[in-house]
Amino acid sequence: FVHPSVVKSGRATTTSTCSGRLPLHRQYVTKQPLDDLTALMDEDDDNDDNDYNSIGEASFYNVDYMDDDEQELDDTDIPTTTTVFNRDEDEMLTELEDRFYIDERGQRRQVEKCILVGVEDLSAKRKLQKARRQAGQEMPYDRPNVVPDEEMLFTLQESLGEMRELIKTAGMDCVGEITQRLQEVNPRTYVGSGKVLEAQELLEQHGACTIVFDAELTPGQQKALENSFNKKIIQNDFLGADGEEGEIKVIDRTALILDIFAQHAKTREGKLQVDLALHEYRKPRLTRMWTHLERQSGAGGVGLRGPGESQLEIDKRLIRDRIIVLKSKIDDVQKQRAMHRQGRARTGLPILSLVGYTNAGKSTLLNYLTRAGVMAESMLFATLDPTTRKVQLPGLKTHPSVMLTDTVGFVQKLPTQLVAAFRATLEEVQEADVLIHVIDVSNPTWEKQERAVLDVLASMNALDKPVVRVLNKIDLLDAESAEYLQYEAAYADLTVAVSSLLGDGVTDFVSVVEEALQELMVPIEVEIPYSKGDELSAVHEQGHVEVVDYRPNGTYVMARVPRSIANRLEQYSLIPKEQQQQSNSSPNGTDDDEEIDWVALGRGRHSERDK
Numbered sequence: 001f002v003h004p005s006v007v008k009s010g011r012a013t014t015t016s017t018c019s020g021r022l023p024l025h026r027q028y029v030t031k032q033p034l035d036d037l038t039a040l041m042d043e044d045d046d047n048d049d050n051d052y053n054s055i056g057e058a059s060f061y062n063v064d065y066m067d068d069d070e071q072e073l074d075d076t077d078i079p080t081t082t083t084v085f086n087r088d089e090d091e092m093l094t095e096l097e098d099r100f101y102i103d104e105r106g107q108r109r110q111v112e113k114c115i116l117v118g119v120e121d122l123s124a125k126r127k128l129q130k131a132r133r134q135a136g137q138e139m140p141y142d143r144p145n146v147v148p149d150e151e152m153l154f155t156l157q158e159s160l161g162e163m164r165e166l167i168k169t170a171g172m173d174c175v176g177e178i179t180q181r182l183q184e185v186n187p188r189t190y191v192g193s194g195k196v197l198e199a200q201e202l203l204e205q206h207g208a209c210t211i212v213f214d215a216e217l218t219p220g221q222q223k224a225l226e227n228s229f230n231k232k233i234i235q236n237d238f239l240g241a242d243g244e245e246g247e248i249k250v251i252d253r254t255a256l257i258l259d260i261f262a263q264h265a266k267t268r269e270g271k272l273q274v275d276l277a278l279h280e281y282r283k284p285r286l287t288r289m290w291t292h293l294e295r296q297s298g299a300g301g302v303g304l305r306g307p308g309e310s311q312l313e314i315d316k317r318l319i320r321d322r323i324i325v326l327k328s329k330i331d332d333v334q335k336q337r338a339m340h341r342q343g344r345a346r347t348g349l350p351i352l353s354l355v356g357y358t359n360a361g362k363s364t365l366l367n368y369l370t371r372a373g374v375m376a377e378s379m380l381f382a383t384l385d386p387t388t389r390k391v392q393l394p395g396l397k398t399h400p401s402v403m404l405t406d407t408v409g410f411v412q413k414l415p416t417q418l419v420a421a422f423r424a425t426l427e428e429v430q431e432a433d434v435l436i437h438v439i440d441v442s443n444p445t446w447e448k449q450e451r452a453v454l455d456v457l458a459s460m461n462a463l464d465k466p467v468v469r470v471l472n473k474i475d476l477l478d479a480e481s482a483e484y485l486q487y488e489a490a491y492a493d494l495t496v497a498v499s500s501l502l503g504d505g506v507t508d509f510v511s512v513v514e515e516a517l518q519e520l521m522v523p524i525e526v527e528i529p530y531s532k533g534d535e536l537s538a539v540h541e542q543g544h545v546e547v548v549d550y551r552p553n554g555t556y557v558m559a560r561v562p563r564s565i566a567n568r569l570e571q572y573s574l575i576p577k578e579q580q581q582q583s584n585s586s587p588n589g590t591d592d593d594e595e596i597d598w599v600a601l602g603r604g605r606h607s608e609r610d611k
C-alpha cells in the first residue's frame with residue numbers, strides 16, 4: 001500500500017520528509033530473524049573487528065576524515081524496498097548526511113522548511129530557586145565571576161537565537177516563529193490550544209512540514225501535538241482515503257540535537273553512540289506511527305484488533321533488541337578506548353581536556369597548539385569524537401609535553417540522555433588532570449554559557465581538578481572590552497584571554513596551564529619497600545625526585561609527584577597526616593625551592609624513555 005517514492009524519500013531520521021508516512025523506524029530495524037538475537041550479535045561482532053582497531057587508532061592520534069562532497073544524492077544510491085531492511089547503521093547515518101529529499105510530487109527538494117516555537121515559562125525561575133532551596137544546596141563549585149543562580153536561565157530570545165543556529169546547522173530553513181508567555185506550560189500540548197491553531201496556519205501558509213519546539217517534549221506531549229497537527233491525515237487513513245497533505249513532524253530540542261549529531265558523527269564509535277541515543281529517544285515515542293491503527297483496533301473490535309497491536313509489539317521488541325546489540329558493540333569499543341587511555345596514563349604525561357560550550361573554539365585552540373588540522377568549523381557540534389594529541393606547548397622550552405583532548409561541546413538544556421550517550425567524552429573529561437574551559441566571550445550570553453558548562457561538569461563530578469578559564473575570541477571584541485577582559489583575566493585565578501584564531505595570548509595561556517599543572521604535584525616523603533620496585537620507578541617516571549636514600553627497610557624518597565601517585569604511596573608516607581593535608585591544600589607551596597624544576601622533569605622523562 002506504499003508508493004515507491006515514499007520509501008525512497010523516507011529517512012531513518014527524526015527530520016524526515018513530509019511524504020514519509022511509512023513508519024520510519026521500520027526501514028532500518030533489521031529484518032533478520034528476531035528470535036535469534038545472539039546469532040545477530042555474533043555476526044555483527046565478526047565483521048566489526050577491524051573497525052574497532054581502526055577506531056582505537058583514530059581516537060588516539062588521528063581523526064577520520066570523510067569527503068563530504070561524495071554525499072550527493074544519486075538515484076542509483078537510493079536503496080530499493082528489498083535492501084532497505086538490510087542496511088547497517090553506517091549506511092543509514094551516511095544517508096542522513098545528504099539533506100536532499102523527495103517531496104510528494106516526486107521533486108527533489110533541498111532544504112526543509114520549519115516553524116520554531118518557544119515558550120517563556122514564567123514558573124521556571126521560581127521552580128529552579130525552589131529546587132535549590134529544597135536541596136539546601138549552594139553552588140557546587142566556588143569560582144569567581146560565575147553567574148548566580150537567578151540569572152543563569154537563558155531568556156526566551158537568547159534561547160531562540162541558539163535554536164535558530166541549531167536549525168541552520170541541522171540543514172533546515174526557519175520560515176516562521178511563534179512565541180508564548182505562560183505561567184505554566186500546558187501539560188498536554190506544551191503550548192496553549194490557540195497557539196496550536198496559529199502554528200497550523202503558519203505551517204500551511206509557508207508550506208512547511210516541520211515544527212520545532214525549543215523544549216524537551218514528553219512523549220505524551222509530542223503525540224498530542226502530532227495528533228492535532230495531523231488530524232486530517234488520521235481521518236483520511238481511517239476512511240481509507242488518500243489525502244493530499246504531508247505529515248507534520250513535531251520535533252523537540254533533543255531530536256534536533258540528535259539529528260545534528262547523526263550528521264556529524266565521523267568515527268564508528270560516534271555513530272554507534274548516536275544510533276543508540278536515537279533508539280533510546282524513539283523507544284517511548286514509537287506509538288505515534290501507529291495512531292491510526294490503534295484507533296481502528298479500538299473502534300473496530302473483532303477482526304480489526306490484530307494488526308495494529310501486534311505490529312506495535314514487534315516494533316517495540318525490535319527496538320529493544322537493537323538497543324541491546326548497540327550497547328554491547330559500544331562496550332567493546334569502550335574497552336579499546338580504555339586500553340588506549342591506560343596507555344596514555346602510562347606515559348605519565350598530564351592529560352588536559354578541552355571543554356566548553358559548542359562553537360566556543362575548542363578545536364581551533366587545539367589546532368593552533370598542534371597545527372594538526374582537527375576539523376574546526378563554524379557550526380554547532382562540529383566535534384563529536386574525542387581526539388587526543390600529544391602537544392609540546394609552544395613558547396616554553398622548559399615545559400614537557402602534555403596530552404590534549406578535544407571533546408564534544410555542551411549546550412544549555414542538554415538532555416541527560418544525550419550526555420549519557422557520550423560516555424567517551426564523559427570519561428575523557430573525568431580522567432583529565434586539568435580542564436581547559438574555552439569560553440566564547442564574543443557571544444553576548446557567554447556568562448550563562450560558562451555557567452551551563454560548569455553545571456554539566458558538576459553533575460558529572462568532574463570539577464575535582466583545576467579548571468583553566470580561556471576567554472576566547474577577544475579579537476572579535478572592541479578594543480575597550482578586550483582590554484577590560486584581559487585586565488580581569490590577569491587578576492582572576494587560572495584565567496587567560498586569548499584569540500585561538502590569531503594566537504594572541506597563547507603564551508599567557510601556556511603559563512596559566514603550567515600553573516594549573518603545578519597544582520597537581522604534591523610533595524611526598526616516603527620509604528618504599530624494596531619489594532615495590534614498580535612504585536619507585538613510577539615516582540622516578542612521573543615525579544620530580546629531590547632526595548633518594550637506600551635504607552634498611554626500603555628506599556627513602558623525597559619528591560613531588562602527581563596526586564594519584566601520592567595517594568597510592570600514602571601507606572609508606574613518613575609525613576604525619578595532618579601536616580600532609582596542610583601541604584596538599586596549599587600545593588603551590590611558599591618556598592622558592594619548592595618550585596618544580598621543569599627542565600629536570602622533562603629531561604628525566606626523556607632519558608627514561610631513551611633507555
Ligand SMILES: Nc1nc2c(ncn2[C@@H]2O[C@H](COP(=O)(O)OP(=O)(O)OP(=O)(O)O)[C@@H](O)[C@H]2O)c(=O)[nH]1
Pocket residue numbers: 356357358359360361362363364365375376377378379380381382383384407408409410472473474475476498499500501502
Ligand atoms: N574570530 C575568532 N574566531 C574564532 C576564534 N576561535 C574560534 N573561532 C571560530 O569559531 C568557530 C568555532 O570554532 P571551533 O573550534 O569549531 O569550536 P568548537 O568549540 O570546537 O565547537 P564544537 O566542536 O562544535 O563544540 C570557527 O569558525 C572558528 O574559526 C577566535 O579566537 N577568534
Ligand SMILES: [Mg+2]
Pocket residue numbers: 362363364375376382383406407
Ligand atoms: Mg570542536
